[in-house]
Amino acid sequence: MSAEFSSLSESFSKKSTVLWLLWIAGIGLLSACAALPPAQLATDAKPSAALTAAPLYNVSFNSVLALPVKNQGMKLAYGTAALQFGLLSLPATQSGTKPPLVIFVHGGCWLNAYDVAHSKALSQALTEAGYAVWSLEYRRVGDEGGGWPGSFNDIVQGINYAQAQFEQYGVDVNRIALMGHSAGGQLALLAGKELAGEKLAGDKKPAPIQAVIGLAAITDMASYAKGSNSCQSVTAKFIGASPEQAPALYQDASPSLHKAHPNTLLLQGSADSIVPATQATDSGIPYLMVEKAGHFDWIHPQSAAYPQLILTLQELLPL
Numbered sequence: 001m002s003a004e005f006s007s008l009s010e011s012f013s014k015k016s017t018v019l020w021l022l023w024i025a026g027i028g029l030l031s032a033c034a035a036l037p038p039a040q041l042a043t044d045a046k047p048s049a050a051l052t053a054a055p056l057y058n059v060s061f062n063s064v065l066a067l068p069v070k071n072q073g074m075k076l077a078y079g080t081a082a083l084q085f086g087l088l089s090l091p092a093t094q095s096g097t098k099p100p101l102v103i104f105v106h107g108g109c110w111l112n113a114y115d116v117a118h119s120k121a122l123s124q125a126l127t128e129a130g131y132a133v134w135s136l137e138y139r140r141v142g143d144e145g146g147g148w149p150g151s152f153n154d155i156v157q158g159i160n161y162a163q164a165q166f167e168q169y170g171v172d173v174n175r176i177a178l179m180g181h182s183a184g185g186q187l188a189l190l191a192g193k194e195l196a197g198e199k200l201a202g203d204k205k206p207a208p209i210q211a212v213i214g215l216a217a218i219t220d221m222a223s224y225a226k227g228s229n230s231c232q233s234v235t236a237k238f239i240g241a242s243p244e245q246a247p248a249l250y251q252d253a254s255p256s257l258h259k260a261h262p263n264t265l266l267l268q269g270s271a272d273s274i275v276p277a278t279q280a281t282d283s284g285i286p287y288l289m290v291e292k293a294g295h296f297d298w299i300h301p302q303s304a305a306y307p308q309l310i311l312t313l314q315e316l317l318p319l
Contacts, residue, residue: 071124104136126313162176177317189214190253
C-alpha cells in the first residue's frame with residue numbers, strides 16, 4: 001500500500017475511533033457532529049430520521065425496505081433498454097449553489113430480483129445531508145443484456161450520462177463521487193478507475209470522478225465465487241463461467257486486481273455474513289473496518305454505521 005493510501009486510511013481510522021467512542025458513550029449523532037471540527041464533518045449534515053436510543057447493528061434487508069421514503073427521485077433514462085435508468089434526487093439548496101453528486105450503484109447479488117428501490121432510503125438521507133444523488137438501475141442476471149460485462153457497461157453509460165446532462169438540474173458535475181454497495185460496490189470500484197471518462201457522448205470533456213467509496217464491496221471475484229452463501233453462489237452466473245473455466249474474465253471483473261482510483265476507500269463491517277471481511281482486508285485498497293456492523297447497515301440511515309459513511313463522504317467529497 002502506498003504512503004498516500006496509508007495516510008488516508010490512518011486519517012479515517014482516527015476519526016472513526018472518535019465517532020465510535022461517542023456512540024459508545026450514548027451520545028447521539030448530532031452531538032458527535034458537534035464534537036468534530038468543521039473541516040472533518042460539515043455542520044449542516046443531519047440524519048434522515050431520529051436515531052433510536054440504542055445504536056442499530058447488523059440490520060436486516062427487510063428493515064431497509066421498511067424505512068419511510070418521501071423523496072422517490074426523478075426517473076431519467078440513460079439508455080434505450082427498460083432498465084437503463086436512474087433516480088435523481090436533489091437536495092434543498094440556497095439559490096446559486098450547486099450540490100456535489102453521489103452516483104450510487106445498488107447491490108443485490110447482481111440479480112434482477114433486487115432492484116433500485118432498496119436504495120431509496122439512503123438516497124433520501126444523502127440528499128438531506130446536502131448531496132444530489134443519482135441512483136442507478138441496470139440490467140442484471142436474469143435480464144437480457146445483464147451479467148458481465150453488460151451490467152458494468154450500463155453503469156459506465158449511466159455515469160457518462162450524468163456527467164453530460166446534470167448541469168441542467170443545478171448539479172455540480174465537477175464534483176462527483178461514486179458509491180456502491182455489495183455487488184454494486186464491485187461495479188462502482190471498477191468504474192472508478194477512470195473508465196467512466198473514456199467514452200462520453202457529445203463534445204464535452206468528462207469531469208473527473210473525485211472519489212470512490214465501496215460499501216461492503218466485492219473486490220475479488222474468484223475468491224468470492226468459492227463461497228457457499230446465496231450471493232456467492234451467483235458469481236458464476238454473473239460472469240457466465242466458473243473461475244476455472246474463465247480466469248481472465250474473473251481478473252477483469254475484480255477491482256482488487258486493478259489500480260484503484262487514487263481517492264478510494266472501502267467501508268466494511270465485522271459482522272457482515274454476506275461479503276467476508278477479507279474482501280476488504282486482502283484487497284490492497286484502503287479500508288475501514290467497523291465493529292459490529294452488518295451487510296445492510298451501510299444503506300440504513302438509522303444504523304450505527306451510517307455516521308461513518310457520512311463522515312467518509314464529507315471527507316472525500318466536501319459540500
